[in-house]
Amino acid sequence: MTDLFSLPPATAGPQLHVARRTLERLRSVPELAQRYADCGAPRTLDDLAALPPLDKDGLNTALAHLQPRAERGAGATWLFQSGGSTGAPKVGHAPTGFYMTGVHAQWQPLDRDDVFVNAWGAGRMWGAHFLAAALADLSGCRILAVGSVTTDEYADWLTFFAATGVTAIGGTPSVLRLWFAHARAAGLELPALRKVLWLGEAWQPQLAADLAAVAPQARRWGMFGSTETWVVGTNTPDCPADTFHPLPEQLVHVGAQDLLDFTTLNPDMLNPVLRYRTGDAGTLLACPCGRPGPAMRVLGRRDSVVQVRGLGLHVDELIARAEREPGVSRAQVLITEQRGRAATVELLLLTGPDGTATGPADVERLRRQLLSATFTLSTAFQHDPESFRVRPVDELISNDRTGKTAGLVVREGS
Template identity: 35%
Template sequence: MTMAAGSIGRLPVPEVLAHADRLARTGGPSVPQGARELADLPVTGPAEVLGISRNAAERHGALLLSSGGTTGEPKLTFVPHHQAVERLSARWRPLVPGSIMLNAFNAGRMWASHYYMQRLAEHSGATVIPFGPLTAEDAMAWAPRLARIGVTAVAGTPTGLADLAEGVLAAGAELPVKTVIWMAEPWTDTKRDAVTRAFPQAGFWGNYGSVETYVIAVNDPRCDPAVLHLLPEQVLEPDDGGALLTRVGEGWTVPVVRYRLGDRVAPAECRCGRGDGLRVLGRADDMVKFRGATFGIGEVLDVVRSVPGVTEAQLGLAGADGDRRTAERLTVRFLGTADAEDVTAELLRAFDRFRQVMSHHPKAVTAVRAERLARIDRTTKVPPATWSKWSEEDR
């Protein structure tokens, strides 16, 4: 009995089958008769996680938390109060006793990251400042006080951390930050550069997961920035429809078998030399229909970011009210010094289907330089795309 070729991580299949059978008695799907391989087990989703985690919460209590809903409907999960930090800390310790961490994740609205950082600091014996996100202006005003306090670690989304860094740089303050903890979205070169300039002695500590699964994989200053390592006692099956996660053992927030994540992942080598490396390739559901053509949001953004002078980009899509899979108009909003006409020209060069659309609908594809990209208020993340309602005037 073996794992599928290309899987990340390894687990004994008999152990997985026994684990799946136990989960079937607490809200998981039944194990098919004669199942012998991981692939024989059914794929699970948010409904199973909600049922299993609710059953556990009735016995031990929990935090009821929700996914961010950045690209889809929010998902509810009952997360145990321990938040799996003991298991996590066995492999990933960004904080130590004496650390003073600024927690720049947004609190409230059932988003997990702020509370996860509070629990991690408590478990690590660190001091935590539960501030929430700071604008660059807030950070500039607070930077001298944060320097006097002696903040040694900061935690937030790359977008929020870049705002903090810009304020610290503008204030000319020197914070003794040695640790940058990040998650929830990928870095851009511009954001990472700002954080590095503000905190030149800091190492970057990343983690990857979701509210439903909590932390799946981590990296640290030894790693390639975009490579993370799967935590032990888990296996990931890459799949174009979203990677499938299976884990065994105690101490996780939620036990899962073949839970479909929202992202596509691929195995990766890392400069640190450790195994079970992975890269997150993007959302599995980022395909959009556009006036008879189909494109991936990620592939369009990759082209836009390749244009000299573009530092960050976001798509503005307009479609029928409530339809987030079919667009009638595409607007690229970007930051940087590039000319909007150059960005549009590169899109039309790279995507023949866009040229065909433009021949019939000249307003359908445009680019505009922006002062700021749209954000998700709840999470401080910059979503890859935003949606608005299309009208006949957009023809």
């Protein structure tokens, strides 16, 4: 089983004392003690792979009991929230610095000459803005922290960025797309922009088209992680957008159904991350960039199946089918529930930046095709097919706190 890990046994073995310490922390939690009662302390990667994986509910239970704190002299303990749009909110803990010293040692997209726009939202307990600020601080560059921007402010800010000689910008792909789409629509260019940092969502292919028009010299630099694991891996412009190189203190394992789990070997990690599953699937492979060692290719989430009237709906498959339609740049599934039952399922379509529209005839054709070809939809809405709808929108539904645009939104109807 050791070939399923991102680190070879000789490298990971000496660091497994951190995993053993994490196991003891989890055993100290009354609600989890029985789960790990018969588990021996992991001394090899095979031992580690035999431990039960930790899910989000288990981690929340552990954090509520342990109340992690940074060691004396390490600064404050920050609490950040993730989730809340499609799942229950989760809390992660981090010391001052947010573990970015280790990231910066391995990955340095910014340098002292950069003027960096930190476009990750700073409010409502989301850590990405502060994490990026810590990385930028280590690089010694100049930083513009813009915060939230309203629609009528984009043009003025973009003009300011061009005049200031902004060389780098960072944010979630959903937020970055707003910046570049507004710039493209207004005919504005950012000639000095060379670097685009991203974290929080998968890279969106349509960003490449906008970047080519607005900042043809810009190239992407990505991070992969979560509020619980913090940064697991990074990539460079020479790596595919879905492929990341794990940090030395992050042990990645590929398990059943290609599910990824993460074990943090950083002794200063506050969250007890031991075979922690985020719901992402992936594989280990050699990266085309040529960097030695296995890289992690992220294949997408395996928890995108939702119950619609007792049947499983594969949200990612529905979105992928819609995004193959001409003129559709992104799609989103909106489920409206009444008393816990799906009253309607709507497929929202965002048209492309080239202005290509999806007309009423195309929308109805797509709706009929999906309804007849998707077992869950055809069965669940057999008696009320009008409750499955497809409609173009000017913008998708985003999380006001983080700027993320989830593929699935569930809301309670009136």
